[in-house]
Amino acid sequence: MNHMFPIFIKMSEISTLIVGGGNVGHEKLEAILKNSPNAVVSVVSIDFGEALLDLAKDFPNVTLHKKAFEFSDLDPHHIALLATDDYGLHVEIQKEANKRKMLVNVADTPDLCDFYLGSVVTRGDLKIGISTNGKSPTLAKRMREFLEDALPNETQQLLDNLRTIRDKLKGDFAFKVKKLNDITQQVFDKKE
Structure with missing residues (x-):
């Protein structure tokens, strides 16, 4: 049974940190900006993929920091999304972020997550979030496609x-x- 509590966050009024600038970091940033174009996001990474660089350039509230992650990078943020390929680093960051009462999402590691990013259906002001409790992002994607087709254009x-x-x-x-x-x-x- 899914015991997650769904909420919609005003991402322009809080600060989000993404650790990792590769494909997964790009995917997380893209999901945030698609739903909240005015989100305040910092991305920390030693290297950035072209897709992430290309996406970030059009959003003035996205700041890129080309450097190795340090715990002090957590300080001004409310949410952290961890998107590197270093599980050990994710564990260390998750523990430190939780000490600071931050919410954490760790890519492809449900046990380390305080929350999951679900699939989202949007029709104007109507927004529907879909969660599979971290079990199947693929099913969530299919449900999103189904609902997008089912909702009237009006x-x-x-x-x-x-x-x-x-x-x-x-x-x-x-x-x-x-x-x-x-x-x-x-x-x-x-x-x-």
Whole structure:
């Protein structure tokens, strides 16, 4: 059973550290920036792959530090994503980061993770996170593709309309919830 608690983080209001500038570091940075283009991210690595360099150049809140990792690199950050091929280094960083009350994700090592990066479906303001509890990123990817095909292209228009209706509704909280539930149920009844 998946006991993970899903949250959506305002990545522009915290600071994230990625350790590793190769393919996996690029994958982690790309996932963050795809969902949060204004995320504040520092990447520490002795070397950077071309793909990561190419991606980072278009995002002013991404800072690259071409150097060996030091524990002091953790200081200004809230989250650390570890993306090197050095398991021993990951273990050391994870222990130190946890002492500092930081959340840590270690690429392909679920036992060292405080959180996982799931697959994400986005339609305008609607965002759906998918987690397999670290067991199968491939299944999460397939579920994302399925939901992307299933969600109507008019999702943003529906959200905007519901927001307008919600803002105009009079009555107490319970009335508003019931009314919005009735309206959204009508939308899904039309699909059948």
